[in-house]
Amino acid sequence: MPKNTRKIAIAGVATLGAAAIAFTVVPADGQTTTTDSLSSSRVAYSSGQVRDVKASVTDQLAVSSLKVEAIEAKKKAAADAVAAKKKAAATAAAKKKAAAAAAKKAAAARKAKAAAASRSANRPVVKQVVVKSYPNNLDGWIRESLAIMKKKGIPGSYHGLHKNIIRESSGNPKAINDWDINAINGIPSKGLLQVIPPTFKAYHVPGTSWNIYDPIANITAAANYAADRYGTIDNVNSAY
Numbered sequence: 001m002p003k004n005t006r007k008i009a010i011a012g013v014a015t016l017g018a019a020a021i022a023f024t025v026v027p028a029d030g031q032t033t034t035t036d037s038l039s040s041s042r043v044a045y046s047s048g049q050v051r052d053v054k055a056s057v058t059d060q061l062a063v064s065s066l067k068v069e070a071i072e073a074k075k076k077a078a079a080d081a082v083a084a085k086k087k088a089a090a091t092a093a094a095k096k097k098a099a100a101a102a103a104k105k106a107a108a109a110r111k112a113k114a115a116a117a118s119r120s121a122n123r124p125v126v127k128q129v130v131v132k133s134y135p136n137n138l139d140g141w142i143r144e145s146l147a148i149m150k151k152k153g154i155p156g157s158y159h160g161l162h163k164n165i166i167r168e169s170s171g172n173p174k175a176i177n178d179w180d181i182n183a184i185n186g187i188p189s190k191g192l193l194q195v196i197p198p199t200f201k202a203y204h205v206p207g208t209s210w211n212i213y214d215p216i217a218n219i220t221a222a223a224n225y226a227a228d229r230y231g232t233i234d235n236v237n238s239a240y
Helices: 036-040 047-122 138-152 158-169 197-202 215-230
Strands: 011-015 018-022
Touching: 138 158, 138 215, 158 215, 197 215
Parallel strands: none
Antiparallel strands: 011 018
């Protein structure tokens, strides 16, 4: 090594922010001298410190992770509570709506039932009228005429009608007299009880035919005339 040349040797050791610098001065005579103070100032380091730092960081990260998880869990619990509250409210609203609909339906049913009962109560009772039928012969004609006469208040009996019919027409509803005074005057007597048209028209009984040859109409009109003039057909024993 040349003379008058100084060499500086710098050694640095840095461990976790600590450093130590040692200087070696080479004098002109080429001799190297190392002081004890420099030797003793060297800093030693170990791997234990690094491991401690790593453990501390890991612990901090673990704590931070736990805090984040706790926050997330708290948020989820709050969200679940809100969802449960909404669901409960929706269920309650649905039940209330269903109950209202059921009540409305029941009220409508009661109203319909009451209306039906009212209509039934106000409906007039229709009595079935049994229409009695009579045979289409002299006996049937007399009996049917008597039923009508009874309703109209016209007196007369089966015997009184029968004897006069036999005498006047022999029971022929189409009989006509073309020889007596009425016939000469142009108004011949007609039918079972030989009634002239003006008399039939004047004493016609409502509800019977306007056909003078109709047995029922002819009998009731003649009986009505006899009741007005003689009191009853039973009092007639000759032509009238």
